Amino acid sequence: MPASRSASPYADLGRPPLRESALRRAFELTPGLWRDIRVVEETGSTNADVLAAATAGAPEGLVLVAERQTAGRGRLDRSWVAPARSGLTFSVLLRPAGVPASNRGWLPLLAGVAVADVLRRVAEVDAYLKWPNDVIIGDRKVAGLLAEAVPGRASDLASAHSTGDAVVVGIGVNVSMRPSELPSPTATSLAIEGAATTDRDPVLRAILREFSRRYVAWRDSGGGAGAGGIRAAYAERCLTLGQKVSVALPGGRRLEGEAIAVDLLGRLVIRTDDGDRSIGAGDVIHVRSSGS
């Protein structure tokens, strides 16, 4: 078939569009956390859109999927780049009322566990987590997550119907991206890794179901490190633990040592020459020791 420059979503047969009606039906049939699933052809950033909806008072359970983002966000003002329909880019709105703010840092880690597990089970790839929540295969990134918070209004918190603070979790998964399309030499995709499927629909459904299952178990048991077994589940899948690491801290300083644990707040504990230090944010490089 000749290459087509048409803008039709069906032009690239290897990248069929997602069907909003089918997704909505699937989740309406089994009512749960996800109450409102929307698929848009294009937007700037699904995180920005869901944050705006949260600020306007949207309830927990909104899912916004974009076939293409023109200003996808990464952490620390970086960007997330992916050709149209080459992957999944979506954000969900959570309002974990009852979970203390200090514990909400577990949410993106919990989402990472759900994504890694689904990529293992459905796509049959060897997915692990790199702290805090890159999903990696080998040492290349197949999925990234970004959590952003909106403080609740004082009037909400005082009311009997408090909706709690909002947390938006954005997830990007590279599905059919080809080597020539990779935005960074450290990126990979399910297709490049020889996954059992590159059909986005079942991968999206499975991520939503697994995320919801873990979130509800965690939230309903208080949202702490032990809640829903999240700390143990995270540690089991996190390749950073036990490694020599070099961490670029926000602000430009660097910390080197061995990553020995994830603490009760989801921070990475690093054993340095000056003692143990917990970090809540930063970019980790896994340092290969000589001879390995």
Ligand code: BT5
């Ligand atoms: C992340 O940031 O990994 C968080 C990415 C979150 C993206 C989702 S998509 C849906 C939702 N809406 C949004 O606007 N965002 C979320 P970070 O750890 O800062 O990684 C960003 C860095 O990864 C970039 O600086 C690039 O080097 C690299 N990168 C960019 N696009 C990538 C991709 N598609 N695959 C792998 N790496 C990528």
